[in-house]
Amino acid sequence: MFLGRVMGRVVPAVVCEGLQGVPLLWVQPLDKNSRPEGRPMVCADGTRMAGPGEIVYWEASREAALTLTPSFVPVDHAVVGIVDTIQLDELPGQEPVPGGAP
């Protein structure tokens, strides 16, 4: 799984069977310091509760579809959970994280 930030919602006009009513979100992948990393993508929201601005964790490939019920759906990225806190360990020899994690 990987970290991401919800940037917005996507409202489809027509979807495949099994995807009706599933929220779709724009998600910007983040590194462990909550900095953007890579290109944004559309994720199905397995929690059905994530909203813009929230930090989430997401999964790709077959495991993404397993967040939904039924799980045999054409989904390749999905939000698995909403992050409450990120605690990074301060290890010797490492620079402190600029700005810190939320």
Add this chain to the structure above:
Amino acid sequence: MIFARVAGRITSTIHHPGLEGRSLLILDKLDRGGRPAGGSLIAVDTVGAGPGEMVLVLDEGNGARQILGGTDLPVRSVVVGIVDYLPD
């Protein structure tokens, strides 16, 4: 499996029901010499890995579901071992 170091953990109240009570670690990927190889990931902990420890991560969905139980768990990465040291 891939080789990584525990860099932190995340907490989450709202998540897939299959992750209830699971510990989620932030891991930095390492190269063969134990140096950061770039990139990080979040994995479910099954061995009680602590801060800074080098770990082995299973990064495959079917194996992950076998270890954690359940056929519909949306998890691909699982910490399955703690590395003591790397012989030269």
